[in-house]
Amino acid sequence: MIELPKVYIAKEVEDKWYKDWEDKKLFSAKIDPAAKPFCIVIPPPNVTGILHMGHALNNTIQDILIRYHRMKGDQALWMPGTDHAGIATQNVVEKSIAKEKLKRQDLGREKFLERVWVWKEQYGSTIIRQLKKLGASCDWERTRFTMDEAYSGAVKEVFVRLYEKGLVYQGHRIINWCPRCQTALADEEAPHQDLQGNLYYLKYPFKNDPDKFIVVATTRPETMLGDTAVAINPKDSRYKKLIGKELVLPLVNRVIKIIADPMVDKKFGTGCVKVTPAHDPNDYAMGKAHNLEFVNVMYPDARMNEAAGDYKDMDRFEAREVIIEDLREKGLLEKIVPHALSAGHCYRCHTIIEPYLSKQWFVKMAPLAEPAIKAVKEGKIKFYPARWKKVYLNWMENIQDWCISRQIWWGHRIPVYYCKNCPEKIIVSLSAPEKCPDCGKTDIYQDEDVLDTWFSSWLWPFATFGWPFTSHTSQVTRHKSEEELKYFYPTSTLVTAPEIIFFWVARMIMAGFEFMKDIPFKDVYIHGTVRDIEGKKMSKSLGNVIDPLEIINEYGTDALRFSLISITAQGQDVFLSKERFEQGRNFCNKIWNAARFVLMNLEGEAIKTDLCVFFQKEDLDLTNRWILSRFYSTLKELNKNIEAYRFNEAANLLYHFFWHEFCDWYLEMIKHDIKNPQNQVVMFKILEKFLRAAHPFMPFISEEIWQKISPGSGSIMAGPWPHIQEQIIDRKIESKMEIAFLIITGIRNMRSEMEIAPALEIKAVIYAGNKLNAELISSLIPHIKKLARLSDLVVEEKFQHLKSQLTTLVGDMHVSIPLEGVVDIDKELAKLDEKIKKAENDIKAKKNTLSNKNFIERAPTEIVEKERSKLKELEDTLHKLKGVKDGLQ
RNA sequence: GGGCGAUUGGCUCAGUUGGUUAGAGCGCCACAUUCACAUUGUGGAUGUCAUAGGUUCGAGUCCUAUAUCGCCCACCA
Numbered sequence: 009m010i011e012l013p014k015v016y017i018a019k020e021v022e023d024k025w026y027k028d029w030e031d032k033k034l035f036s037a038k039i040d041p042a043a044k045p046f047c048i049v050i051p052p053p054n055v056t057g058i059l060h061m062g063h064a065l066n067n068t069i070q071d072i073l074i075r076y077h078r079m080k081g082d083q084a085l086w087m088p089g090t091d092h093a094g095i096a097t098q099n100v101v102e103k104s105i106a107k108e109k110l111k112r113q114d115l116g117r118e119k120f121l122e123r124v125w126v127w128k129e130q131y132g133s134t135i136i137r138q139l140k141k142l143g144a145s146c147d148w149e150r151t152r153f154t155m156d157e158a159y160s161g162a163v164k165e166v167f168v169r170l171y172e173k174g175l176v177y178q179g180h181r182i183i184n185w186c187p188r189c190q191t192a193l194a195d196e197e198a199p200h201q202d203l204q205g206n207l208y209y210l211k212y213p214f215k216n217d218p219d220k221f222i223v224v225a226t227t228r229p230e231t232m233l234g235d236t237a238v239a240i241n242p243k244d245s246r247y248k249k250l251i252g253k254e255l256v257l258p259l260v261n262r263v264i265k266i267i268a269d270p271m272v273d274k275k276f277g278t279g280c281v282k283v284t285p286a287h288d289p290n291d292y293a294m295g296k297a298h299n300l301e302f303v304n305v306m307y308p309d310a311r312m313n314e315a316a317g318d319y320k321d322m323d324r325f326e327a328r329e330v331i332i333e334d335l336r337e338k339g340l341l342e343k344i345v346p347h348a349l350s351a352g353h354c355y356r357c358h359t360i361i362e363p364y365l366s367k368q369w370f371v372k373m374a375p376l377a378e379p380a381i382k383a384v385k386e387g388k389i390k391f392y393p394a395r396w397k398k399v400y401l402n403w404m405e406n407i408q409d410w411c412i413s414r415q416i417w418w419g420h421r422i423p424v425y426y427c428k429n430c431p432e433k434i435i436v437s438l439s440a441p442e443k444c445p446d447c448g449k450t451d452i453y454q455d456e457d458v459l460d461t462w463f464s465s466w467l468w469p470f471a472t473f474g475w476p477f478t479s480h481t482s483q484v485t486r487h488k489s490e491e492e493l494k495y496f497y498p499t500s501t502l503v504t505a506p507e508i509i510f511f512w513v514a515r516m517i518m519a520g521f522e523f524m525k526d527i528p529f530k531d532v533y534i535h536g537t538v539r540d541i542e543g544k545k546m547s548k549s550l551g552n553v554i555d556p557l558e559i560i561n562e563y564g565t566d567a568l569r570f571s572l573i574s575i576t577a578q579g580q581d582v583f584l585s586k587e588r589f590e591q592g593r594n595f596c597n598k599i600w601n602a603a604r605f606v607l608m609n610l611e612g613e614a615i616k617t618d619l620c621v622f623f624q625k626e627d628l629d630l631t632n633r634w635i636l637s638r639f640y641s642t643l644k645e646l647n648k649n650i651e652a653y654r655f656n657e658a659a660n661l662l663y664h665f666f667w668h669e670f671c672d673w674y675l676e677m678i679k680h681d682i683k684n685p686q687n688q689v690v691m692f693k694i695l696e697k698f699l700r701a702a703h704p705f706m707p708f709i710s711e712e713i714w715q716k717i718s719p720g721s722g723s724i725m726a727g728p729w730p731h732i733q734e735q736i737i738d739r740k741i742e743s744k745m746e747i748a749f750l751i752i753t754g755i756r757n758m759r760s761e762m763e764i765a766p767a768l769e770i771k772a773v774i775y776a777g778n779k780l781n782a783e784l785i786s787s788l789i790p791h792i793k794k795l796a797r798l799s800d801l802v803v804e805e806k807f808q809h810l811k812s813q814l815t816t817l818v819g820d821m822h823v824s825i826p827l828e829g830v831v832d833i834d835k836e837l838a839k840l841d842e843k844i845k846k847a848e849n850d851i852k853a854k855k856n857t858l859s860n861k862n863f864i865e866r867a868p869t870e871i872v873e874k875e876r877s878k879l880k881e882l883e884d885t886l887h888k889l890k891g892v893k894d895g896l897q
Numbered sequence: 898g899g900g901c902g903a904u905u906g907g908c909u910c911a912g913u914u915g916g917u918u919a920g921a922g923c924g925c926c927a928c929a930u931u932c933a934c935a936u937u938g939u940g941g942a943u944g945u946c947a948u949a950g951g952u953u954c955g956a957g958u959c960c961u962a963u964a965u966c967g968c969c970c971a972c973c974a
Contacts, residue, residue, distance in 0.1 A: 012933090014933085014934080015934085015936075016936090199969090199970095200970085200971080207974085224974085225974070226974060227974065228974085239974095271972090271973095272973095272974085273973055273974080275973090276973055276974065277973090277974070281973095281974055282974075283974095284974095288972080288974070289972055290972050290973085290974070291972095291974080293972085349973090349974090350971090363972095395901065395902080396901095398900080398901080399900080399901075399969075399970085402899095402900075402970075403970080406970090406971090506968090506969080507969090510970095537968090574921095574922085575909080575910070575911090575922085577910075577911060577912095578913090579902090580902085580903085580910085580911095581902090581903095581967090581968090583909065583910080584909095585909080585923095587923070588909085588922085588923085590922095590923085590936070591922060591923080593936060594934095594936045594937095595936090596936085597934065597936045597937095598933095598934065598936080598937085600933090600934080600936095601933045601934035601936090601937085602933065602934080603933085604933050604934080605933030605934080606933085607933095608933065609933090648913095649913090652913070654913070656910095656911070657911080657912095657913080660911080660921070660922095663921090663922095664921085671933090671934090672938085675933085676938095679932085679933095753939095753940085756939060756940060757939095757940065757941085759939090759940085760927080760928070760939070760940040760941075761940085761941090763927090763928080765928090765929090766928070766929050766938095766939070767929080
């Protein structure tokens with residue numbers, strides 16, 4: 009007999025087993041030609057990251073897949089690592105040095121980067137430690153960082169290769185500029201958000217007739233300082249004749265021309281557009297087309313610059329106010345109309361983006377997109393749920409060039425060098441050239457900018473294996489890495505959130521084709537976003553965050569994982585409240601106590617007995633055959649659902665089987681005959697196999713119990729996944745038992761209705777209807793008697809109408825309980841009559857109310873409705889009471 | 898402007914190619930406690946599956962509109 013404590017205390021077992029798994033290197037995967045590879049690369053969390061519910065969900069799903077495949081015998085590799093997260097990390101470290109009243113410029117590039125590395129060493133593994141708390145079975149020895157030396161080599165290699173292919177180029181363009189982070193951003197990094205702004209109508213006087221104006225409408229009046237034209241639509245009859253006329257730009261007194269461009273919408277505003285080529289992408293295009301001057305009026309921090317004259321040094325929004333006031337004073341402001349608009353916001357600091365003209369590096373995307381589109385269209389890569397395929401294709405088919413240079417310090421420095429003597433010369437090279445290839449001088453300096461973080465993470469599925477292997481010092485390790493990449497690539501499944509599709513998923517597919525000539529992964533599982541119970545995104549500023557570590561602390565990791573998974577329908581957002589985790593905790597406790605019960609009652613030999621011995625003998629009774637059949641049916645469904653990424657279904661299968669079939673029915677049935685050898689073996693085997701099947705979902709409790717029941721047999725995670733025994737699955741047996749359950753429930757129901765004390769044993773008669781049923785029921789008599797608390801159960805073939813017996817129908821069988829001597833029938837009848845009388849009176853009263861015209865007309869409709877439904881309820885009750893009375897007589 | 902998702906008992910949600918009587922968790926009501934588990938057990942109540950049409954032998958599921966909510970994308974100044 010093995011004894012377990014009464015309550016499962018997660019805290020006391022989790023760390024112990026995690027350490028044991030790590031010590032035994034159970035997470036490590038290696039090349040095994042005899043096994044199938046199964047590989048997941050983790051979406052690398054930011055080094056600045058701390059575990060939130062999104063991570064918890066994302067990594068639980070990955071861990072389930074990895075543990076499942078590992079138990080199935082695959083070489084399951086979960087490649088871990090972190091992302092240097094350029095802007096985010098730089099911001100964090102800048103904040104930290106700000107406490108010392110320092111700016112990064114005070115330290116200088118080198119010193120600042122030293123500080124970032126120190127910070128990274130100190131805090132960068134926080135998220136890794138937290139993933140371990142979650143039970144993540146990553147192959148930690150492989151942990152990569154996107155700024156590792158080898159990884160950085162891959163990034164450089166890719167830049168150089170793409171440059172040589174003509175796919176990386178430098179361009180002078182309007183890009184998304186974050187004035188706070190002071191860097192360019194890619195389009196995806198500047199998501200649009202709706203704003204309530206104004207449309208300002210400004211009057212621009214004609215040069216030759218200063219009393220007359222043309223009126224332009226703008227949402228950003230401060231940019232007027234940089235206007236170099238006013239545009240109208242060439243087909244606009246109102247303004248056609250004005251084309252070529254000159255205006256005097258107010259406040260700056262620059263003479264600008266009226267030009268015609270088809271891009272102008274006649275219907276918007278006045279139909280006249282101020283053109284600011286240096287501050288708006290459309291205006292930029294017009295500026296190019298019409299050969300206009302480009303006047304940049306802002307500093308990189310969005311204060312107005314010298315070109316803004318008197319407004320110099322004002323912030324852009326302050327300048328906006330002042331300019332409007334100045335124009336108003338001069339009578340050049342026609343009106344201000346409230347106007348809803350949307351503007352890009354920095355995805356790191358939420359500052360409103362300034363479209364800004366600058367020189368940046370870009371990747372030409374269309375050629376890269378082509379094979380990536382094809383692969384998804386042809387189904388080589390599948391999205392789960394499939395609807396994301398459309399989102400992906402839509403984006404890919406309209407892909408824009410990717411701005412990859414960032415004006416920050418933390419990141420991969422662009423491998424481009426310039427010669428001070430040859431200003432036009434661009435040297436793209438993996439390492440710093442010693443001298444200029446043109447003039448031979450050594451006055452060489454590197455591009456100041458770094459690369460977009462995503463320009464490194466798009467290589468994650470293969471760069472983590474050491475690609476392109478140039479940094480390997482020895483042939484042996486190089487060979488090993490190359491072989492590993494061959495074995496594990498393409499990886500199996502990518503698990504991520506929808507907002508990452510463009511940033512990362514799409515780009516990995518492109519990089520995969522470009523550099524590996526193959527897809528990076530076969531399946532993409534997109535899970536939902538974790539939200540609070542009101543559907544709001546969890547965020548610190550809203551204060552609605554549920555901290556997974558707090559849940560782990562309070563309820564246990566398995567409770568967290570199980571609860572999270574069981575409510576995550578494929579691809580749907582998850583609405584969470586703290587109470588949800590009680591379900592997982594309760595389930596853990598149920599498993600714990602069932603195991604405790606089994607172990608308490610287990611005799612030594614059962615553990616060692618081979619289940620197959622019984623099967624061959626075919627001498628298992630109905631109950632045991634039933635639970636075995638149910639287990640394997642469940643297992644079959646479980647496999648199917650895990651493989652179809654239907655994790656909630658999988659979790660619910662485990663839950664339902666264990667709680668409501670194994671505990672509520674099976675254990676209750678065998679309880680009174682628990683020392684029966686076949687019950688001993690079957691209950692033990694089911695527990696054991698269930699633990700294995702539950703392990704990917706609930707790794708800790710399954711291991712803890714496993715170790716109690718199978719000491720010395722190694723970790724459950726290294727053991728095999730239960731094998732489906734098709735021959736045990738028997739629908740007939742299952743439906744036979746279902747009939748028994750219906751009978752038991754029927755009797756319990758009648759007992760409850762008659763208010764028969766639970767402890768009181770009564771008699772029951774089953775009129776089976778035919779011989780077959782009669783035989784079946786007879787074999788179940790002990791179970792039914794026990795579970796329905798019967799002193800006696802008689803099975804008859806033909807139904808007999810007897811007095812004082814309450815009957816319920818189960819299929820074609822009548823299940824009756826004689827009430828004579830059990831309840832005082834006269835008393836019951838009297839009670840019933842009283843109830844019936846009261847119901848009838850109530851109904852009368854309600855009907856009276858409802859037939860009162862005044863009431864119907866004057867009372868609020870909801871009150872009337874309430875009265876009506878009350879009446880209906882009463883009528884139903886009456887009907888039922890009469891039914892009960894009929895049965896009793 | 899385009900696209901996507903959601904709408905099912907009091908609450909939160911499942912419901913996989915259309916197929917018997919639409920499920921779960923939580924909550925609620927009644928009963929049970931020397932029994933592995935009150936983080937429990939037994940029983941119960943609550944649904945015109947958003948609305949209107951259509952296809953079908955059959956629709957929560959498919960089609961077409963409509964409404965409400967949410968999300969994503971987009972260069973209307």
